[in-house]
Amino acid sequence: MPAPSPGDSLHGRSRWCAPTDHRDILRNPSLLARGPQTPAEYVMLSPRGGRPHDATAATPAPSSSSSPRHRAGMEAGASGRVLEWEAGLPVASELTPVSHPLITPALAAAFRINIGGGAFAAASPFDDSPLAHDSPTSHLSFPCDEDEDEEEVEEEGEGEGETEDTASGSGACRGGARAGKKARMVWTPELHHRFVEAVGHLGDKGAVPKAIVRLMNVEGLTRENVASHLQKYRIYLKRTRNPAAPQHPQPFPTAYGPSFDPHPPSDAPSRSDYCAFPSRERDQALQAMGWKRTKDV
């Protein structure tokens, strides 16, 4: 029965938040304490409304009663799927398998998560031709939407009984009130790479937000996200084109590099690195995520 009873499937309209807000993790060490065990869990670790300040969060509040509805939504696929959520969604072939890609190889390594078949070595995060192949989204992070649209992660994780300590059932993202702003999106290098490619493929004329979004085909990515990014990107292009101070032909000292600059200018850009990650957040985020290179978790 497709029609979910009220207060059931949509109950709490619990949403999954991508780990966009590393700050949450930063402020909630307990999340790291145990670290995600599975992709699914990882995804749920960053509940926007997860009361970040809840110091006592040490207790994830497993709540045996908290039914794992989240996954139920998709896992129930076999038995009863919430068609309501599927309305307007791209067909399966168009969808991006986020399950594994959500976790970058490095992350996986950090947490010793094994994503399908030793992803670390296998998946080169910098594989190019993202567009060339129709396999769109890959290792991308996405924002947490709370509005209407919200692709569900096609999780193949053979559900282990994860503890659904996601924020309280209602309003996983943002304390229940959808009046708020959307989670800040993080343009990862991968994402930006796709973006740049999309723009390139579309050409100057066709590179409009809508088209870009389509071409990128990143679940969770909104037109507005792209529009905003595009705006910055254009500014960046303009700047680099102008003889203002093009120390280099067109290196991207800023975050707006064509993805992964294999050869960062030797003069080390004063500002951030060549990656599209949020300048300083990245570092902390990575650390918070257990990426400490010197220290061990």
Next chain:
DNA sequence: TGCAGAATAT
């Protein structure tokens, strides 16, 4: 305080 990056408004 200023800056950068993303969201939101026009």
Next chain:
DNA sequence: CATATTCTGC
């Protein structure tokens, strides 16, 4: 859709 402005986190 493009541009401007606001917001937020360092």
